[in-house]
Amino acid sequence: MKHIFSKKNRALLSELVRTDFKIRYQGSILGYTWSLLKPLLLFVILYIVFVKFLKLGSGVPHYPIYLLLGIVMWSFFAEMTGLGMGSIVGRGDLIRKIRIPRWIIVLSSSITALINLFLNLVIVFIFLLINGVDITKSILLLPFSLIQLYLFSLGVSLILATAFVKYRDVSHIWDVALQALFYLTPILYPLSIITRILFQKLLLISPIASAIQNARYVTVTKETTTIGHVFSNQWANIIPVLITAITLALGILYFKKESKNFAENL
Amino acid sequence: METIAIEVKNVSKSFKLPHEKHGSVKNIFVNIFKSKKGYEKQRVLQDISFSVKTGEFFGIVGKNGSGKSTLLKLLAGIYSPNTGSIQVNGQLTPFIELGVGFNPDLTGRENVYLNGALLGFSRAEVGKMYKEIVEFAELSKFMDQKLKNYSSGMQVRLAFSIAIRANSKILLIDEVLAVGDAAFQQKCFDVFAELKNRGTTIILVTHDMNSVLRFCDRAMLINRGDLVAIGKPTKIADEYLELNYESAENNKTENKSKNDVTKPKITGFKLSNKEGKTEHKFKPGQEINAEIFYKNENKTPTQFGFQIFNEAGVYCFGTNSKVAGLEPLLKNTGSIKMNFKADLTPGTYFITVASMNSNSTVVYNYKAKIADFRITKETRYEGVALLPHSWRA
Numbered sequence: 182m183k184h185i186f187s188k189k190n191r192a193l194l195s196e197l198v199r200t201d202f203k204i205r206y207q208g209s210i211l212g213y214t215w216s217l218l219k220p221l222l223l224f225v226i227l228y229i230v231f232v233k234f235l236k237l238g239s240g241v242p243h244y245p246i247y248l249l250l251g252i253v254m255w256s257f258f259a260e261m262t263g264l265g266m267g268s269i270v271g272r273g274d275l276i277r278k279i280r281i282p283r284w285i286i287v288l289s290s291s292i293t294a295l296i297n298l299f300l301n302l303v304i305v306f307i308f309l310l311i312n313g314v315d316i317t318k319s320i321l322l323l324p325f326s327l328i329q330l331y332l333f334s335l336g337v338s339l340i341l342a343t344a345f346v347k348y349r350d351v352s353h354i355w356d357v358a359l360q361a362l363f364y365l366t367p368i369l370y371p372l373s374i375i376t377r378i379l380f381q382k383l384l385l386i387s388p389i390a391s392a393i394q395n396a397r398y399v400t401v402t403k404e405t406t407t408i409g410h411v412f413s414n415q416w417a418n419i420i421p422v423l424i425t426a427i428t429l430a431l432g433i434l435y436f437k438k439e440s441k442n443f444a445e446n447l
Numbered sequence: 448m449e450t451i452a453i454e455v456k457n458v459s460k461s462f463k464l465p466h467e468k469h470g471s472v473k474n475i476f477v478n479i480f481k482s483k484k485g486y487e488k489q490r491v492l493q494d495i496s497f498s499v500k501t502g503e504f505f506g507i508v509g510k511n512g513s514g515k516s517t518l519l520k521l522l523a524g525i526y527s528p529n530t531g532s533i534q535v536n537g538q539l540t541p542f543i544e545l546g547v548g549f550n551p552d553l554t555g556r557e558n559v560y561l562n563g564a565l566l567g568f569s570r571a572e573v574g575k576m577y578k579e580i581v582e583f584a585e586l587s588k589f590m591d592q593k594l595k596n597y598s599s600g601m602q603v604r605l606a607f608s609i610a611i612r613a614n615s616k617i618l619l620i621d622e623v624l625a626v627g628d629a630a631f632q633q634k635c636f637d638v639f640a641e642l643k644n645r646g647t648t649i650i651l652v653t654h655d656m657n658s659v660l661r662f663c664d665r666a667m668l669i670n671r672g673d674l675v676a677i678g679k680p681t682k683i684a685d686e687y688l689e690l691n692y693e694s695a696e697n698n699k700t701e702n703k704s705k706n707d708v709t710k711p712k713i714t715g716f717k718l719s720n721k722e723g724k725t726e727h728k729f730k731p732g733q734e735i736n737a738e739i740f741y742k743n744e745n746k747t748p749t750q751f752g753f754q755i756f757n758e759a760g761v762y763c764f765g766t767n768s769k770v771a772g773l774e775p776l777l778k779n780t781g782s783i784k785m786n787f788k789a790d791l792t793p794g795t796y797f798i799t800v801a802s803m804n805s806n807s808t809v810v811y812n813y814k815a816k817i818a819d820f821r822i823t824k825e826t827r828y829e830g831v832a833l834l835p836h837s838w839r840a
Contacts, residue, residue: 441527
C-alpha cells in the first residue's frame with residue numbers, strides 16, 4: 182500500500198490523464214472549450230424544456246441553477262462509471278505487455294472525469310453569481326458531497342471495470358441501469374412532487390441522490406429537501422455514507438481478486 | 448558476491464480456453480443447463496524451477512508454442528502462476544514489445560513522455576534525457592509530427608532509444624526486440640553488450656540460438672512446457688538443434704524409436720590439418736581433414752552426412768558419403784574420413800554430422816555442432832565462400 186502514490190505511479194497517472202485529455206479533443210477546433218460548452222448547451226435544452234415548457238420547480242428559488250448543479254453532478258457519475266468500465270478493456274495493450282499497477286488505469290479515467298466535473302462546476306459558479314444567489318458559509322460543506330459522489334463512483338467503476346473484462350454484456354446492462362438510476366434520482370424534478378414520505382426516503386438513501394441534494398442545499402437554496410429533512414434527523418446522512426463505503430470496499434476487493442488475471446482474460 | 452536475482456520454484460501455468468469467443472451472461476446460463484464447461488484447460492508450463500544470478504545474461508530458448516513467452520510474462524508479473532512461486536530481487540523492466548502505449552494520434556514528443564512514464568520515469572527525468580533520446584533515434588526533425596505519420600522503422604527507432612534508458616537492475620527482453628534491419632540489430636546487440644558490462648541482469652527469450660551463443664552466460668531450453676535442459680549456451684544450442692531435428696524426423700518417420708540401440712551411432716569427431724595434427728584454426732584455402740567415428744552394432748548399411756554452418760547460422764556447405772560415390776558402410780565400428788579445402792572467408796564455422804540409411808530417408812544419429820573451427824583473418828575477404836579468383840587489368 183505504501184507504494185500507491187510513489188513518484189513513479191504519480192508520474193504514470195499524470196501521463197495517462199494527460200493522454201486521455203489530449204486524445205479526447207484531437208482534431209476538434211474548439212478543443213478544451215468543449216468541456217465547458219457541452220454542459221452549457223445541455224443546460225440550455227433542459228432549461229427550456231423543464232422550466233419554460235413544463236414549468237417544473239416553480240416552488241424552488243433559482244431552479245435553473247438547482248437543475249444545472251444536479252445535471253453536472255449526474256453527468257459526472259455517468260461519465261466516470263462509463264469511462265471506468267471501459268478503462269481496463271480499452272488499455273488491454275498495456276496490461277498484456279507491461280507491468281503497471283492495474284488500478285492506476287481505473288484511477289486515471291476517474292481523474293479525467295473529475296477534471297470535467299471541476300470545469301463544469303466553474304460554469305455553475307458563474308451562474309450562481311449572475312443569478313445573485315446568496316452564497317453562504319455553508320458552501321464549505323460542498324466538498325463532502327463531492328467526495329461522497331466520487332468515492333461511490335469509484336467503487337462502481339471498479340466493479341464494472343472488473344466485470345467488463347469477463348462479461349461484455351455489462352456495458353449494455355449498465356446503459357439501462359443508468360437510465361433507471363437517472364429517473365430514480367431527483368435531478369429533473371423537485372423531490373416535493375413525490376407525495377409519499379417513504380418513497381422520498383428510499384430515493385434519498387442513494388449516495389448519488391443524497392450527494393446532489395446536499396450539494397444543492399449548501400450552494401443554491403435552503404429550500405432543497407435533503408436526506409436529513411426527510412428522516413428529520415441529520416444522522417441519516419450516515420446511510421448513504423455507509424453504502425458508499427460498502428460499494429468501494431466491494432469494488433476494491435473484487436478488483437484486487439480479479440486483476441491478476443486481467444492479462445489472460447482480456 | 449553471488450546473489451540471486453530471480454528465483455523460480457515449481458511454477459505451473461495453464462490457461463482456460465473458452466470454446467466460444469468471450470463468455471457472456473447468456474453463455475453462462477446456457478452452459479449451466481447443458482452442464483458442460485465452456486472452456487478447455489491448456490497446460491502451458493509444468494513444474495519449472497530455476498534461478499538467475501545477479502549480473503547474469505540468461506537465455507530462455509524454445510520453439511514457437513513451447514511456453515517461453517508465457518514464462519516471460521510470468522516473470523514480468525503480467526500473468527500470475529497457478530502454482531509455485533516467483534521471487535524477483537530488484538527492479539525489473541520487461542520489454543515484451545517496443546513502444547508499448549504508443550499512440551498514433553499523439554506527436555513523437557508526447558509519445559516519448561508517455562512511453563517514458565510507462566517505463567517508470569517522471570516527466571522531469573524524461574525531460575533531461577529527451578535530447579539524447581531524439582538524437583539516438585535520429586528523429587530530431589520529426590518530433591512534432593504525429594506518430595501515425597512515422598514509418599514503422601522510425602517508430603521502432605524511437606521506441607528503442609527510450610527503452611534503453613530504462614535503468615533497472617533486471618531486464619526481460621523478448622526476441623521481438625531483435626527484429627529490424629541488420630544495422631538496427633547490431634545497434635541492439637551493442638546495447639545488450641554494454642548493459643551486460645554494467646552488471647545488469649538480463650533475461651533474453653528467443654528461438655535464435657546465435658544470439659544466445661553470442662551473449663548468454665547460461666541458458667535453458669524449454670519444450671512443450673517442460674524444462675529440458677539448463678546450462679552452458681553451447682550445450683543448450685546442441686540440445687536445441689537436436690530437438691528441432693528430432694521433431695522434424697519424428698514427423699517423418701513416426702515409428703522410429705528414439706533410443707534405438709541398434710542404430711548406427713556417431714561416437715566421435717576429429718578435425719586435423721594436412722599433417723594429421725588436431726587443429727581448429729586454419730588459413731583460408733587450407734586443407735582440412737575431418738574424421739567421423741561411429742559404432743554400428745547391427746552392421747546396418749549406413750552413409751554419413753556432413754554440413755558446415757557459419758556463425759550467423761547460414762548453411763554454407765553440405766554433402767554426404769553417397770554423393771561422393773562411397774558404398775554404404777557395413778563395419779560395426781570404425782571411422783570415415785572427409786578431406787576438404789577451406790575455401791571460406793574468415794570467421795567461425797560449425798560442423799554438423801549425421802548417420803543415415805543408404806537413400807538418406809532416415810536419420811539414425813544427428814550431431815549438431817559437433818565441432819567448430821576458425822578461418823583466420825589473413826586477407827580481407829568478405830561474404831561466405833572464398834572463390835578461386837584472379838584479377839587482370
